Amino acid sequence: MIKLIKKDFISYWKFILIISGYIPFLVSIALWAMMDDFGGIWIGFFTTLSLALCIFGSLVFLINETHTNSEILYASLPVERSTIVMSKYVTAYILLCYSYILVILSTLFIFSVSGGNDKAFDLLLSIRGITMMFGFMIVVLSYILPFLLIFGMRKGAVINFIISLLFVMLKPVADIIENLFKGIVELNFSFIEEYFQSAVLFVTKLSAADAYTILLGTLVIGVNLSMMASIKFYSSRDLE
Amino acid sequence: MNYALEVNELSKNYEGFRLDKVSFALPEGFIMGLIGPNGAGKTTIIKLIMNLVMKNSGSIKVFGKDNREHEIEIKERIGFVYDNPNYYEHLNLQQIRNIIAPFYKRWDNKVFDDLVTRFELPLKKNLKKFSRGMVMKAAIAVALSHHADFIIMDEPTSGLDPLFRRELLDLLFDLLQNEKKSILFSTHITSDLERVADYITFINKGKIVFSNTKDEIMENHALIKGDKNLINIETKGYFEGMRINEMGFEALTSDVKSVKKKFGNSVIIDKANLEDMMYFYNQKQNND
Incomplete structure (x- = not known):
């Protein structure tokens, strides 16, 4: 597996150089733009941008593999497909860590140079904030990767996009459906929102130790399930 | 007789195409040409041998072993030249070697360097600057550098001009004539095979039309x-x-x-x- 991970880094060293430049650059631009107006929606924007940068940064190399069609090249080498899948996970997680470290370092650097800070960023830059964000990204990656590996990069990317869109649009879509059937059937999807709210409330009330235990447990189970699904389906996938 | 390859009742279904109960065998140390028009099923057979696509039924044995159960061991002994080698074009040949060599236990840098010199390939030039002929030569150099016992080539000469094709084939078979390697060579350019193949398997519309020694085929037809x-x-x-x-x-x-x-x-x-x-x-x- 190390050979496969090594080949990813040999093949994509230019890409790693590029993300090493563009992540700090975009983080700096975002921070500079919100210097006078920290808090509220800007923190949300900054968090989303950071997450997107990291996940994007760790996945682009996989999508690049499709353009070169090198999947076939590696599948024809004396290496098991399960090893190929595991190496993709490890490479993606390494790049995720690397991207996230770049985001944190860039933020700290901008603050130290500009002398600015905001309490709203304290949580984001605390150990708890970093762990939560990192955990969240691993979960996201764990659901994105199987679709990419099972359906191929192009179809997988479309499926991931639709699922992510559905997830973000869950509330408005539920409202539209409710209104559409108003008078015909009484639909009530508010339980979904209540469920999420109670889950968030539950986590915020937990002690740090419990929160970390739950996070770790979820990550281990999620990553394992994701990897098992990817291995099972990728092993029997036709590589065209 | 020992066989490098035994394909038995092999079937694979696609939408609009079916590889239908294909059977043939290649004895060790011989060259087999797999011929047929475009879309006949040649590449599908090769992809099935290489486990790149999954069969619906039938069996494939390489050196007497099932190609799924002994995949790693078998692939160690196979040198594979794909019609489109899929190398990273932004890398040079030296980097490609550094990526691929560690996967093979019997990789031999000396053989690789000799072939690169013989094929007059530049080591430090990006592959995107290579012509199609140079890419195919590079693929052949890679396939022959781990002392493979069985060489599988899928349309290695397609898209090459006749002069270069001849030169490439001469080089390839000159290299192999003194070694006891088995070769499966798929092509729709039959003239490539008439000089060198020992066996011919002709496939059309997913079915085997004939599979026999070249001499018998030429004698009977x-x-x-x-x-x-x-x-x-x-x-x-x-x-x-x-x-x-x-x-x-x-x-x-x-x-x-x-x-x-x-x-x-x-x-x-x-x-x-x-x-x-x-x-x-x-x-x-x-x-x-």
Whole structure:
């Protein structure tokens, strides 16, 4: 597996150089733009941008593999497909860590140079904030990767996009459906929102130790399930 | 007899195409040409041997071992040249070597360097600046550098001009003639094989038309030319495919002896080459 991970880094060293430049650059631009107006929606924007940068940064190399069609090249080498899948996970997680470290370092650097800070960023830059964000990204990656590996990069990317869109649009879509059937059937999807709210409330009330235990447990189970699904389906996938 | 490859009742279904119970075998140390028109199923067979696509039924044995159960061991012994080698174009040959070499226990840098020198390939030039011929030479150098016992080549000469194709084939078979390697060579350019192949397997529309030694195939097949009045329902049965025009008929037979016995000196019997065979068998299948 190390050979496969090594080949990813040999093949994509230019890409790693590029993300090493563009992540700090975009983080700096975002921070500079919100210097006078920290808090509220800007923190949300900054968090989303950071997450997107990291996940994007760790996945682009996989999508690049499709353009070169090198999947076939590696599948024809004396290496098991399960090893190929595991190496993709490890490479993606390494790049995720690397991207996230770049985001944190860039933020700290901008603050130290500009002398600015905001309490709203304290949580984001605390150990708890970093762990939560990192955990969240691993979960996201764990659901994105199987679709990419099972359906191929192009179809997988479309499926991931639709699922992510559905997830973000869950509330408005539920409202539209409710209104559409108003008078015909009484639909009530508010339980979904209540469920999420109670889950968030539950986590915020937990002690740090419990929160970390739950996070770790979820990550281990999620990553394992994701990897098992990817291995099972990728092993029997036709590589065209 | 030991076999490098045994394909038995192999089937694979796609939408609009079916590889239908294909069977053939290649004894160790021989060269087999896998011929057929575009879309006949040659690449599908090679992808099935390499486990790139999954079979629906049948079996594939390489050196007597199931290609799924002993995948790693088998792939160690296979040198694979794909029609489109899929190397990273932004890397140079040295970087490609550094990526691929660690996967093979028997990788030999000296062999690789010798081949690169012989093929006059630049090590430090990005592959995107390589011509198609250079890429194919690079792929052959990679495939031959881990002392593979079985070389599988899928259309390695397609898209190359005739002069370069000849040069590439001469180089390749010159390299291999002193070694006991088995080779499966897929192509639709049959002239590439007539000089070098020991066995020919002809596939058309997902079905094996014939698989035999080249000498037997050449001996049994012939082009028959004669007056079109000789053709009737009974005599049509002697031919695998036929072309009739105002001047007469031209047909392929796979049973020269019977044709000689039936028609005697009333027909002209010419040697048939593989291209003739492909043409007439394809025509016959279309008519069926």
